[in-house]
Amino acid sequence: MxxxxxxxxxxxxxxxxxxxxxxxxxxxxxxxxxxxxxxxxxxxxxxxxxxxxxxxxxxxxxxxxxxxxxxxxxxxxxxxxxxxxxxxEQVTSGRFSGRTVIVTGAASGIGRAVAERIAREGGRVVTVDISADRLQDLSSSLPDAKIDTVVGDITKQSDIDSIVAAGGERIDGLANVAGINDDFSPLHETEDAMWDRVIAINLTGGFKLSRAVIPAMLERGAGAIVNVASEAGLRGNASGNAYTVSKHGVVGLTRSAAFMYGPQGLRVNAVAPGGVATGIPPQGETSEAGSARLGPFQSAIPTIATAPQLAASISFLLSDDAVNINGVILPSDGGWSVQ
The missing domain is CATH 1.10.3910 (SP0561-like)
Structure with a gap:
Protein backbone atom coordinates (compact mmCIF):
# COMPACT_ATOMS: atom_id res chain seq x y z
CA MET A 1 0.00 0.00 0.00
CA GLU A 89 23.79 -0.92 -4.78
CA GLN A 90 26.02 -2.06 -1.91
CA VAL A 91 29.67 -1.36 -2.66
CA THR A 92 32.18 -3.79 -1.12
CA SER A 93 35.14 -1.65 -0.17
CA GLY A 94 38.49 -3.06 -1.28
CA ARG A 95 37.10 -6.06 -3.15
CA PHE A 96 39.23 -5.23 -6.22
CA SER A 97 42.19 -3.60 -4.45
CA GLY A 98 45.42 -4.33 -6.29
CA ARG A 99 43.53 -5.69 -9.32
CA THR A 100 43.49 -4.46 -12.90
CA VAL A 101 40.31 -5.12 -14.85
CA ILE A 102 39.62 -4.28 -18.50
CA VAL A 103 36.02 -3.30 -19.28
CA THR A 104 34.80 -2.83 -22.85
CA GLY A 105 31.74 -0.82 -23.77
CA ALA A 106 32.59 1.25 -20.71
CA ALA A 107 31.29 4.61 -21.91
CA SER A 108 27.63 3.85 -21.22
CA GLY A 109 25.06 1.36 -20.00
CA ILE A 110 26.18 -1.89 -18.42
CA GLY A 111 29.84 -1.33 -19.26
CA ARG A 112 29.96 2.01 -17.50
CA ALA A 113 28.16 0.60 -14.47
CA VAL A 114 30.69 -2.26 -14.26
CA ALA A 115 33.64 0.12 -14.58
CA GLU A 116 32.21 2.39 -11.88
CA ARG A 117 31.54 -0.52 -9.53
CA ILE A 118 35.08 -1.92 -9.86
CA ALA A 119 36.65 1.51 -9.47
CA ARG A 120 34.62 2.26 -6.34
CA GLU A 121 35.69 -1.10 -4.94
CA GLY A 122 39.36 -0.18 -5.24
CA GLY A 123 40.33 -1.67 -8.59
CA ARG A 124 42.27 -0.15 -11.44
CA VAL A 125 40.02 -0.09 -14.48
CA VAL A 126 41.08 0.09 -18.12
CA THR A 127 37.95 1.47 -19.76
CA VAL A 128 37.47 0.84 -23.47
CA ASP A 129 34.98 2.37 -25.89
CA ILE A 130 34.80 4.15 -29.22
CA SER A 131 33.46 7.33 -27.59
CA ALA A 132 36.26 9.50 -26.25
CA ASP A 133 33.90 12.12 -24.81
CA ARG A 134 31.87 9.65 -22.79
CA LEU A 135 34.98 7.89 -21.52
CA GLN A 136 36.28 11.25 -20.34
CA ASP A 137 32.95 11.90 -18.64
CA LEU A 138 33.26 8.59 -16.79
CA SER A 139 36.81 9.35 -15.69
CA SER A 140 35.87 12.86 -14.56
CA SER A 141 32.94 11.55 -12.51
CA LEU A 142 35.34 9.50 -10.34
CA PRO A 143 38.38 11.78 -10.02
CA ASP A 144 39.93 9.79 -7.15
CA ALA A 145 39.60 6.41 -8.86
CA LYS A 146 42.24 4.54 -10.84
CA ILE A 147 40.82 4.75 -14.34
CA ASP A 148 42.74 4.53 -17.61
CA THR A 149 40.90 5.12 -20.87
CA VAL A 150 41.51 3.58 -24.26
CA VAL A 151 39.53 4.88 -27.21
CA GLY A 152 39.41 1.87 -29.46
CA ASP A 153 37.46 -0.53 -31.64
CA ILE A 154 37.57 -4.11 -30.39
CA THR A 155 37.19 -5.40 -33.95
CA LYS A 156 40.63 -3.98 -34.88
CA GLN A 157 43.76 -5.86 -33.87
CA SER A 158 45.80 -2.66 -33.51
CA ASP A 159 43.30 -1.40 -30.93
CA ILE A 160 43.32 -4.77 -29.15
CA ASP A 161 47.10 -4.38 -28.84
CA SER A 162 46.65 -0.89 -27.37
CA ILE A 163 44.14 -2.17 -24.81
CA VAL A 164 46.46 -4.94 -23.63
CA ALA A 165 49.37 -2.50 -23.46
CA ALA A 166 47.29 -0.20 -21.26
CA GLY A 167 46.55 -3.12 -18.98
CA GLY A 168 50.24 -3.63 -18.33
CA GLU A 169 52.03 -6.71 -17.08
CA ARG A 170 49.21 -7.77 -14.74
CA ILE A 171 45.65 -8.15 -15.98
CA ASP A 172 43.40 -9.75 -13.39
CA GLY A 173 40.04 -9.48 -15.08
CA LEU A 174 38.28 -8.81 -18.34
CA ALA A 175 34.63 -7.85 -18.80
CA ASN A 176 33.60 -8.21 -22.44
CA VAL A 177 30.56 -5.96 -22.30
CA ALA A 178 30.69 -4.10 -25.64
CA GLY A 179 27.82 -5.08 -27.89
CA ILE A 180 25.20 -3.82 -30.29
CA ASN A 181 21.68 -4.77 -31.26
CA ASP A 182 20.59 -5.74 -34.75
CA ASP A 183 17.49 -4.79 -36.73
CA PHE A 184 15.41 -7.73 -35.38
CA SER A 185 15.38 -9.30 -38.83
CA PRO A 186 14.70 -13.02 -39.34
CA LEU A 187 17.29 -15.05 -41.22
CA HIS A 188 15.93 -14.56 -44.73
CA GLU A 189 15.99 -10.77 -44.29
CA THR A 190 19.39 -10.47 -42.60
CA GLU A 191 21.82 -8.61 -44.83
CA ASP A 192 25.53 -9.34 -45.01
CA ALA A 193 26.51 -5.96 -43.57
CA MET A 194 24.25 -6.40 -40.54
CA TRP A 195 25.46 -9.96 -39.92
CA ASP A 196 29.13 -9.02 -40.25
CA ARG A 197 28.92 -5.99 -37.96
CA VAL A 198 26.92 -7.69 -35.18
CA ILE A 199 29.07 -10.83 -35.17
CA ALA A 200 32.26 -8.74 -35.25
CA ILE A 201 31.36 -6.62 -32.22
CA ASN A 202 29.33 -9.05 -30.13
CA LEU A 203 31.43 -12.17 -30.65
CA THR A 204 34.70 -11.72 -32.53
CA GLY A 205 35.80 -8.67 -30.53
CA GLY A 206 35.44 -10.53 -27.24
CA PHE A 207 37.24 -13.54 -28.72
CA LYS A 208 40.20 -11.41 -29.85
CA LEU A 209 40.54 -9.51 -26.59
CA SER A 210 40.23 -12.69 -24.52
CA ARG A 211 42.88 -14.34 -26.68
CA ALA A 212 45.15 -11.38 -26.06
CA VAL A 213 44.86 -11.30 -22.24
CA ILE A 214 44.82 -15.03 -21.50
CA PRO A 215 48.60 -15.57 -21.86
CA ALA A 216 49.31 -13.08 -19.04
CA MET A 217 46.65 -14.72 -16.89
CA LEU A 218 48.12 -18.16 -17.55
CA GLU A 219 51.55 -16.93 -16.56
CA ARG A 220 50.17 -15.83 -13.18
CA GLY A 221 47.92 -18.87 -12.85
CA ALA A 222 44.91 -16.69 -12.12
CA GLY A 223 42.36 -14.50 -13.88
CA ALA A 224 38.66 -13.99 -14.46
CA ILE A 225 36.83 -13.27 -17.69
CA VAL A 226 33.14 -12.40 -17.79
CA ASN A 227 31.35 -12.24 -21.12
CA VAL A 228 27.97 -10.63 -21.64
CA ALA A 229 25.65 -13.04 -23.42
CA SER A 230 21.89 -12.49 -23.40
CA GLU A 231 18.58 -14.15 -22.77
CA ALA A 232 18.69 -14.47 -26.57
CA GLY A 233 21.74 -16.70 -26.15
CA LEU A 234 19.77 -19.23 -24.13
CA ARG A 235 16.98 -19.91 -26.63
CA GLY A 236 15.48 -18.73 -29.87
CA ASN A 237 13.37 -15.64 -29.37
CA ALA A 238 12.24 -12.45 -31.04
CA SER A 239 15.70 -10.91 -31.17
CA GLY A 240 17.10 -10.74 -34.70
CA ASN A 241 18.98 -13.59 -36.31
CA ALA A 242 22.39 -11.93 -36.18
CA TYR A 243 22.08 -10.88 -32.54
CA THR A 244 20.75 -14.26 -31.42
CA VAL A 245 23.52 -16.15 -33.19
CA SER A 246 26.18 -13.81 -31.79
CA LYS A 247 24.98 -14.38 -28.22
CA HIS A 248 24.77 -18.14 -28.69
CA GLY A 249 28.36 -17.85 -29.87
CA VAL A 250 29.30 -16.01 -26.68
CA VAL A 251 27.89 -18.92 -24.68
CA GLY A 252 30.03 -21.38 -26.64
CA LEU A 253 33.11 -19.19 -26.33
CA THR A 254 32.60 -19.02 -22.57
CA ARG A 255 32.11 -22.72 -22.00
CA SER A 256 35.01 -23.75 -24.21
CA ALA A 257 37.43 -21.37 -22.48
CA ALA A 258 36.22 -22.40 -19.03
CA PHE A 259 36.86 -26.06 -19.85
CA MET A 260 40.27 -25.39 -21.39
CA TYR A 261 41.70 -23.01 -18.79
CA GLY A 262 39.94 -23.96 -15.55
CA PRO A 263 42.69 -26.40 -14.49
CA GLN A 264 45.22 -23.59 -14.94
CA GLY A 265 43.52 -21.21 -12.53
CA LEU A 266 41.37 -19.16 -14.89
CA ARG A 267 37.63 -18.67 -14.50
CA VAL A 268 35.48 -17.82 -17.52
CA ASN A 269 31.79 -17.12 -17.01
CA ALA A 270 29.02 -15.19 -18.69
CA VAL A 271 26.00 -13.17 -17.63
CA ALA A 272 22.84 -13.45 -19.70
CA PRO A 273 20.74 -10.30 -19.19
CA GLY A 274 17.06 -10.10 -19.94
CA GLY A 275 15.45 -6.69 -20.32
CA VAL A 276 17.83 -3.92 -19.31
CA ALA A 277 17.15 -0.19 -19.29
CA THR A 278 20.27 0.83 -21.18
CA GLY A 279 18.68 2.60 -24.13
CA ILE A 280 20.63 0.62 -26.76
CA PRO A 281 18.76 1.22 -30.03
CA PRO A 282 18.30 -1.26 -32.89
CA GLN A 283 20.71 -0.97 -35.78
CA GLY A 284 19.22 0.60 -38.89
CA GLU A 285 15.57 0.29 -39.84
CA THR A 286 13.74 -2.26 -37.73
CA SER A 287 12.49 -5.29 -39.62
CA GLU A 288 8.71 -5.35 -40.03
CA ALA A 289 8.61 -9.13 -39.57
CA GLY A 290 10.83 -8.91 -36.51
CA SER A 291 8.79 -6.12 -34.96
CA ALA A 292 5.59 -8.13 -35.34
CA ARG A 293 7.14 -10.92 -33.24
CA LEU A 294 8.90 -8.56 -30.83
CA GLY A 295 5.90 -6.83 -29.24
CA PRO A 296 4.11 -9.90 -27.87
CA PHE A 297 7.42 -11.41 -26.75
CA GLN A 298 8.48 -8.32 -24.82
CA SER A 299 5.15 -8.24 -23.01
CA ALA A 300 6.24 -11.42 -21.22
CA ILE A 301 9.30 -9.79 -19.64
CA PRO A 302 8.74 -10.02 -15.86
CA THR A 303 10.93 -7.04 -15.02
CA ILE A 304 13.42 -4.62 -16.51
CA ALA A 305 16.77 -4.29 -14.77
CA THR A 306 19.03 -1.27 -14.46
CA ALA A 307 22.65 -1.23 -15.56
CA PRO A 308 23.95 -1.18 -11.94
CA GLN A 309 21.91 -4.31 -11.21
CA LEU A 310 23.66 -6.11 -14.06
CA ALA A 311 26.98 -4.71 -12.88
CA ALA A 312 26.35 -6.38 -9.51
CA SER A 313 26.16 -9.77 -11.24
CA ILE A 314 29.19 -9.13 -13.44
CA SER A 315 31.41 -7.72 -10.69
CA PHE A 316 30.54 -10.72 -8.51
CA LEU A 317 31.76 -13.13 -11.18
CA LEU A 318 34.93 -11.07 -11.69
CA SER A 319 35.69 -11.07 -7.97
CA ASP A 320 37.12 -13.73 -5.69
CA ASP A 321 33.62 -14.11 -4.23
CA ALA A 322 33.01 -16.35 -7.27
CA VAL A 323 36.11 -18.44 -6.52
CA ASN A 324 34.41 -21.78 -7.21
CA ILE A 325 32.34 -20.70 -10.20
CA ASN A 326 33.58 -21.51 -13.70
CA GLY A 327 31.82 -22.07 -17.00
CA VAL A 328 28.50 -20.71 -15.75
CA ILE A 329 26.04 -18.84 -17.94
CA LEU A 330 24.27 -16.82 -15.25
CA PRO A 331 20.80 -15.56 -16.25
CA SER A 332 20.34 -12.12 -14.73
CA ASP A 333 16.84 -11.60 -16.06
CA GLY A 334 14.41 -11.52 -13.16
CA GLY A 335 13.37 -15.11 -13.87
CA TRP A 336 12.39 -14.54 -17.52
CA SER A 337 14.37 -17.56 -18.75
CA VAL A 338 12.43 -19.98 -16.54
CA GLN A 339 9.03 -18.98 -17.84
Whole structure:
Protein backbone atom coordinates (compact mmCIF):
# COMPACT_ATOMS: atom_id res chain seq x y z
CA MET A 1 0.00 0.00 0.00
CA UNK A 2 1.32 3.42 -0.96
CA UNK A 3 2.20 5.86 1.81
CA UNK A 4 0.36 8.94 0.56
CA UNK A 5 2.09 11.14 3.13
CA UNK A 6 5.55 10.42 1.69
CA UNK A 7 6.69 12.80 -1.06
CA UNK A 8 7.09 11.46 -4.58
CA UNK A 9 10.64 11.81 -5.86
CA UNK A 10 12.54 10.86 -9.04
CA UNK A 11 13.72 7.78 -7.15
CA UNK A 12 10.26 6.66 -6.12
CA UNK A 13 9.37 3.55 -8.08
CA UNK A 14 7.13 3.76 -11.12
CA UNK A 15 4.69 1.51 -9.30
CA UNK A 16 4.57 3.93 -6.38
CA UNK A 17 3.85 6.78 -8.77
CA UNK A 18 1.09 4.87 -10.56
CA UNK A 19 -0.60 3.84 -7.31
CA UNK A 20 -0.42 7.33 -5.79
CA UNK A 21 -3.54 9.56 -6.03
CA UNK A 22 -1.45 12.53 -7.18
CA UNK A 23 1.28 10.77 -9.12
CA UNK A 24 -0.89 8.24 -10.94
CA UNK A 25 -2.86 10.72 -13.06
CA UNK A 26 0.35 12.61 -13.91
CA UNK A 27 2.15 9.52 -15.22
CA UNK A 28 -0.94 8.28 -17.08
CA UNK A 29 -1.29 11.70 -18.69
CA UNK A 30 2.32 11.49 -19.83
CA UNK A 31 1.67 8.06 -21.32
CA UNK A 32 -1.46 9.19 -23.10
CA UNK A 33 0.39 12.10 -24.65
CA UNK A 34 2.92 9.67 -26.11
CA UNK A 35 0.25 7.24 -27.34
CA UNK A 36 1.09 4.54 -24.79
CA UNK A 37 -0.94 2.84 -22.09
CA UNK A 38 -0.25 1.97 -18.47
CA UNK A 39 0.34 -1.67 -19.43
CA UNK A 40 3.56 -0.62 -21.17
CA UNK A 41 5.08 0.11 -17.76
CA UNK A 42 4.18 -3.25 -16.19
CA UNK A 43 7.72 -4.71 -16.50
CA UNK A 44 9.32 -1.59 -14.99
CA UNK A 45 7.05 -0.89 -12.02
CA UNK A 46 9.92 -1.64 -9.67
CA UNK A 47 12.33 0.83 -11.26
CA UNK A 48 12.74 4.48 -10.20
CA UNK A 49 10.78 7.00 -12.25
CA UNK A 50 14.14 8.56 -13.09
CA UNK A 51 14.96 5.50 -15.19
CA UNK A 52 12.40 6.56 -17.81
CA UNK A 53 14.89 9.16 -19.02
CA UNK A 54 17.42 6.43 -19.84
CA UNK A 55 14.83 4.09 -21.32
CA UNK A 56 13.46 6.78 -23.64
CA UNK A 57 16.70 6.75 -25.68
CA UNK A 58 16.82 10.54 -25.72
CA UNK A 59 13.10 11.11 -26.31
CA UNK A 60 12.38 12.22 -22.74
CA UNK A 61 14.47 15.06 -21.28
CA UNK A 62 15.27 15.25 -17.58
CA UNK A 63 13.00 18.27 -17.31
CA UNK A 64 9.92 16.06 -17.81
CA UNK A 65 10.69 14.05 -14.67
CA UNK A 66 11.57 17.22 -12.77
CA UNK A 67 8.22 18.76 -13.73
CA UNK A 68 6.31 15.66 -12.67
CA UNK A 69 7.98 15.75 -9.25
CA UNK A 70 7.12 19.42 -8.79
CA UNK A 71 3.49 18.91 -9.85
CA UNK A 72 3.08 15.89 -7.58
CA UNK A 73 4.33 17.88 -4.60
CA UNK A 74 2.30 21.05 -5.06
CA UNK A 75 5.04 22.93 -6.87
CA UNK A 76 7.62 22.35 -4.13
CA UNK A 77 10.67 20.14 -4.59
CA UNK A 78 10.74 17.50 -1.82
CA UNK A 79 13.64 17.70 0.60
CA UNK A 80 14.48 14.01 0.21
CA UNK A 81 14.40 13.97 -3.59
CA UNK A 82 17.69 12.11 -3.66
CA UNK A 83 16.54 9.27 -1.42
CA UNK A 84 16.68 5.81 -2.99
CA UNK A 85 13.81 3.33 -3.00
CA UNK A 86 13.88 -0.34 -3.86
CA UNK A 87 17.23 -2.00 -4.57
CA UNK A 88 20.31 -0.01 -3.60
CA GLU A 89 23.79 -0.92 -4.78
CA GLN A 90 26.02 -2.06 -1.91
CA VAL A 91 29.67 -1.36 -2.66
CA THR A 92 32.18 -3.79 -1.12
CA SER A 93 35.14 -1.65 -0.17
CA GLY A 94 38.49 -3.06 -1.28
CA ARG A 95 37.10 -6.06 -3.15
CA PHE A 96 39.23 -5.23 -6.22
CA SER A 97 42.19 -3.60 -4.45
CA GLY A 98 45.42 -4.33 -6.29
CA ARG A 99 43.53 -5.69 -9.32
CA THR A 100 43.49 -4.46 -12.90
CA VAL A 101 40.31 -5.12 -14.85
CA ILE A 102 39.62 -4.28 -18.50
CA VAL A 103 36.02 -3.30 -19.28
CA THR A 104 34.80 -2.83 -22.85
CA GLY A 105 31.74 -0.82 -23.77
CA ALA A 106 32.59 1.25 -20.71
CA ALA A 107 31.29 4.61 -21.91
CA SER A 108 27.63 3.85 -21.22
CA GLY A 109 25.06 1.36 -20.00
CA ILE A 110 26.18 -1.89 -18.42
CA GLY A 111 29.84 -1.33 -19.26
CA ARG A 112 29.96 2.01 -17.50
CA ALA A 113 28.16 0.60 -14.47
CA VAL A 114 30.69 -2.26 -14.26
CA ALA A 115 33.64 0.12 -14.58
CA GLU A 116 32.21 2.39 -11.88
CA ARG A 117 31.54 -0.52 -9.53
CA ILE A 118 35.08 -1.92 -9.86
CA ALA A 119 36.65 1.51 -9.47
CA ARG A 120 34.62 2.26 -6.34
CA GLU A 121 35.69 -1.10 -4.94
CA GLY A 122 39.36 -0.18 -5.24
CA GLY A 123 40.33 -1.67 -8.59
CA ARG A 124 42.27 -0.15 -11.44
CA VAL A 125 40.02 -0.09 -14.48
CA VAL A 126 41.08 0.09 -18.12
CA THR A 127 37.95 1.47 -19.76
CA VAL A 128 37.47 0.84 -23.47
CA ASP A 129 34.98 2.37 -25.89
CA ILE A 130 34.80 4.15 -29.22
CA SER A 131 33.46 7.33 -27.59
CA ALA A 132 36.26 9.50 -26.25
CA ASP A 133 33.90 12.12 -24.81
CA ARG A 134 31.87 9.65 -22.79
CA LEU A 135 34.98 7.89 -21.52
CA GLN A 136 36.28 11.25 -20.34
CA ASP A 137 32.95 11.90 -18.64
CA LEU A 138 33.26 8.59 -16.79
CA SER A 139 36.81 9.35 -15.69
CA SER A 140 35.87 12.86 -14.56
CA SER A 141 32.94 11.55 -12.51
CA LEU A 142 35.34 9.50 -10.34
CA PRO A 143 38.38 11.78 -10.02
CA ASP A 144 39.93 9.79 -7.15
CA ALA A 145 39.60 6.41 -8.86
CA LYS A 146 42.24 4.54 -10.84
CA ILE A 147 40.82 4.75 -14.34
CA ASP A 148 42.74 4.53 -17.61
CA THR A 149 40.90 5.12 -20.87
CA VAL A 150 41.51 3.58 -24.26
CA VAL A 151 39.53 4.88 -27.21
CA GLY A 152 39.41 1.87 -29.46
CA ASP A 153 37.46 -0.53 -31.64
CA ILE A 154 37.57 -4.11 -30.39
CA THR A 155 37.19 -5.40 -33.95
CA LYS A 156 40.63 -3.98 -34.88
CA GLN A 157 43.76 -5.86 -33.87
CA SER A 158 45.80 -2.66 -33.51
CA ASP A 159 43.30 -1.40 -30.93
CA ILE A 160 43.32 -4.77 -29.15
CA ASP A 161 47.10 -4.38 -28.84
CA SER A 162 46.65 -0.89 -27.37
CA ILE A 163 44.14 -2.17 -24.81
CA VAL A 164 46.46 -4.94 -23.63
CA ALA A 165 49.37 -2.50 -23.46
CA ALA A 166 47.29 -0.20 -21.26
CA GLY A 167 46.55 -3.12 -18.98
CA GLY A 168 50.24 -3.63 -18.33
CA GLU A 169 52.03 -6.71 -17.08
CA ARG A 170 49.21 -7.77 -14.74
CA ILE A 171 45.65 -8.15 -15.98
CA ASP A 172 43.40 -9.75 -13.39
CA GLY A 173 40.04 -9.48 -15.08
CA LEU A 174 38.28 -8.81 -18.34
CA ALA A 175 34.63 -7.85 -18.80
CA ASN A 176 33.60 -8.21 -22.44
CA VAL A 177 30.56 -5.96 -22.30
CA ALA A 178 30.69 -4.10 -25.64
CA GLY A 179 27.82 -5.08 -27.89
CA ILE A 180 25.20 -3.82 -30.29
CA ASN A 181 21.68 -4.77 -31.26
CA ASP A 182 20.59 -5.74 -34.75
CA ASP A 183 17.49 -4.79 -36.73
CA PHE A 184 15.41 -7.73 -35.38
CA SER A 185 15.38 -9.30 -38.83
CA PRO A 186 14.70 -13.02 -39.34
CA LEU A 187 17.29 -15.05 -41.22
CA HIS A 188 15.93 -14.56 -44.73
CA GLU A 189 15.99 -10.77 -44.29
CA THR A 190 19.39 -10.47 -42.60
CA GLU A 191 21.82 -8.61 -44.83
CA ASP A 192 25.53 -9.34 -45.01
CA ALA A 193 26.51 -5.96 -43.57
CA MET A 194 24.25 -6.40 -40.54
CA TRP A 195 25.46 -9.96 -39.92
CA ASP A 196 29.13 -9.02 -40.25
CA ARG A 197 28.92 -5.99 -37.96
CA VAL A 198 26.92 -7.69 -35.18
CA ILE A 199 29.07 -10.83 -35.17
CA ALA A 200 32.26 -8.74 -35.25
CA ILE A 201 31.36 -6.62 -32.22
CA ASN A 202 29.33 -9.05 -30.13
CA LEU A 203 31.43 -12.17 -30.65
CA THR A 204 34.70 -11.72 -32.53
CA GLY A 205 35.80 -8.67 -30.53
CA GLY A 206 35.44 -10.53 -27.24
CA PHE A 207 37.24 -13.54 -28.72
CA LYS A 208 40.20 -11.41 -29.85
CA LEU A 209 40.54 -9.51 -26.59
CA SER A 210 40.23 -12.69 -24.52
CA ARG A 211 42.88 -14.34 -26.68
CA ALA A 212 45.15 -11.38 -26.06
CA VAL A 213 44.86 -11.30 -22.24
CA ILE A 214 44.82 -15.03 -21.50
CA PRO A 215 48.60 -15.57 -21.86
CA ALA A 216 49.31 -13.08 -19.04
CA MET A 217 46.65 -14.72 -16.89
CA LEU A 218 48.12 -18.16 -17.55
CA GLU A 219 51.55 -16.93 -16.56
CA ARG A 220 50.17 -15.83 -13.18
CA GLY A 221 47.92 -18.87 -12.85
CA ALA A 222 44.91 -16.69 -12.12
CA GLY A 223 42.36 -14.50 -13.88
CA ALA A 224 38.66 -13.99 -14.46
CA ILE A 225 36.83 -13.27 -17.69
CA VAL A 226 33.14 -12.40 -17.79
CA ASN A 227 31.35 -12.24 -21.12
CA VAL A 228 27.97 -10.63 -21.64
CA ALA A 229 25.65 -13.04 -23.42
CA SER A 230 21.89 -12.49 -23.40
CA GLU A 231 18.58 -14.15 -22.77
CA ALA A 232 18.69 -14.47 -26.57
CA GLY A 233 21.74 -16.70 -26.15
CA LEU A 234 19.77 -19.23 -24.13
CA ARG A 235 16.98 -19.91 -26.63
CA GLY A 236 15.48 -18.73 -29.87
CA ASN A 237 13.37 -15.64 -29.37
CA ALA A 238 12.24 -12.45 -31.04
CA SER A 239 15.70 -10.91 -31.17
CA GLY A 240 17.10 -10.74 -34.70
CA ASN A 241 18.98 -13.59 -36.31
CA ALA A 242 22.39 -11.93 -36.18
CA TYR A 243 22.08 -10.88 -32.54
CA THR A 244 20.75 -14.26 -31.42
CA VAL A 245 23.52 -16.15 -33.19
CA SER A 246 26.18 -13.81 -31.79
CA LYS A 247 24.98 -14.38 -28.22
CA HIS A 248 24.77 -18.14 -28.69
CA GLY A 249 28.36 -17.85 -29.87
CA VAL A 250 29.30 -16.01 -26.68
CA VAL A 251 27.89 -18.92 -24.68
CA GLY A 252 30.03 -21.38 -26.64
CA LEU A 253 33.11 -19.19 -26.33
CA THR A 254 32.60 -19.02 -22.57
CA ARG A 255 32.11 -22.72 -22.00
CA SER A 256 35.01 -23.75 -24.21
CA ALA A 257 37.43 -21.37 -22.48
CA ALA A 258 36.22 -22.40 -19.03
CA PHE A 259 36.86 -26.06 -19.85
CA MET A 260 40.27 -25.39 -21.39
CA TYR A 261 41.70 -23.01 -18.79
CA GLY A 262 39.94 -23.96 -15.55
CA PRO A 263 42.69 -26.40 -14.49
CA GLN A 264 45.22 -23.59 -14.94
CA GLY A 265 43.52 -21.21 -12.53
CA LEU A 266 41.37 -19.16 -14.89
CA ARG A 267 37.63 -18.67 -14.50
CA VAL A 268 35.48 -17.82 -17.52
CA ASN A 269 31.79 -17.12 -17.01
CA ALA A 270 29.02 -15.19 -18.69
CA VAL A 271 26.00 -13.17 -17.63
CA ALA A 272 22.84 -13.45 -19.70
CA PRO A 273 20.74 -10.30 -19.19
CA GLY A 274 17.06 -10.10 -19.94
CA GLY A 275 15.45 -6.69 -20.32
CA VAL A 276 17.83 -3.92 -19.31
CA ALA A 277 17.15 -0.19 -19.29
CA THR A 278 20.27 0.83 -21.18
CA GLY A 279 18.68 2.60 -24.13
CA ILE A 280 20.63 0.62 -26.76
CA PRO A 281 18.76 1.22 -30.03
CA PRO A 282 18.30 -1.26 -32.89
CA GLN A 283 20.71 -0.97 -35.78
CA GLY A 284 19.22 0.60 -38.89
CA GLU A 285 15.57 0.29 -39.84
CA THR A 286 13.74 -2.26 -37.73
CA SER A 287 12.49 -5.29 -39.62
CA GLU A 288 8.71 -5.35 -40.03
CA ALA A 289 8.61 -9.13 -39.57
CA GLY A 290 10.83 -8.91 -36.51
CA SER A 291 8.79 -6.12 -34.96
CA ALA A 292 5.59 -8.13 -35.34
CA ARG A 293 7.14 -10.92 -33.24
CA LEU A 294 8.90 -8.56 -30.83
CA GLY A 295 5.90 -6.83 -29.24
CA PRO A 296 4.11 -9.90 -27.87
CA PHE A 297 7.42 -11.41 -26.75
CA GLN A 298 8.48 -8.32 -24.82
CA SER A 299 5.15 -8.24 -23.01
CA ALA A 300 6.24 -11.42 -21.22
CA ILE A 301 9.30 -9.79 -19.64
CA PRO A 302 8.74 -10.02 -15.86
CA THR A 303 10.93 -7.04 -15.02
CA ILE A 304 13.42 -4.62 -16.51
CA ALA A 305 16.77 -4.29 -14.77
CA THR A 306 19.03 -1.27 -14.46
CA ALA A 307 22.65 -1.23 -15.56
CA PRO A 308 23.95 -1.18 -11.94
CA GLN A 309 21.91 -4.31 -11.21
CA LEU A 310 23.66 -6.11 -14.06
CA ALA A 311 26.98 -4.71 -12.88
CA ALA A 312 26.35 -6.38 -9.51
CA SER A 313 26.16 -9.77 -11.24
CA ILE A 314 29.19 -9.13 -13.44
CA SER A 315 31.41 -7.72 -10.69
CA PHE A 316 30.54 -10.72 -8.51
CA LEU A 317 31.76 -13.13 -11.18
CA LEU A 318 34.93 -11.07 -11.69
CA SER A 319 35.69 -11.07 -7.97
CA ASP A 320 37.12 -13.73 -5.69
CA ASP A 321 33.62 -14.11 -4.23
CA ALA A 322 33.01 -16.35 -7.27
CA VAL A 323 36.11 -18.44 -6.52
CA ASN A 324 34.41 -21.78 -7.21
CA ILE A 325 32.34 -20.70 -10.20
CA ASN A 326 33.58 -21.51 -13.70
CA GLY A 327 31.82 -22.07 -17.00
CA VAL A 328 28.50 -20.71 -15.75
CA ILE A 329 26.04 -18.84 -17.94
CA LEU A 330 24.27 -16.82 -15.25
CA PRO A 331 20.80 -15.56 -16.25
CA SER A 332 20.34 -12.12 -14.73
CA ASP A 333 16.84 -11.60 -16.06
CA GLY A 334 14.41 -11.52 -13.16
CA GLY A 335 13.37 -15.11 -13.87
CA TRP A 336 12.39 -14.54 -17.52
CA SER A 337 14.37 -17.56 -18.75
CA VAL A 338 12.43 -19.98 -16.54
CA GLN A 339 9.03 -18.98 -17.84
Missing amino acids: VDESAPLTPNSTIGTWLDHPEGGPLVRGLLEASGAGEESLAPVRGLPLQQLVVMSQGQMPQSVVDDLVMQANGGVAPENAGDETGWV
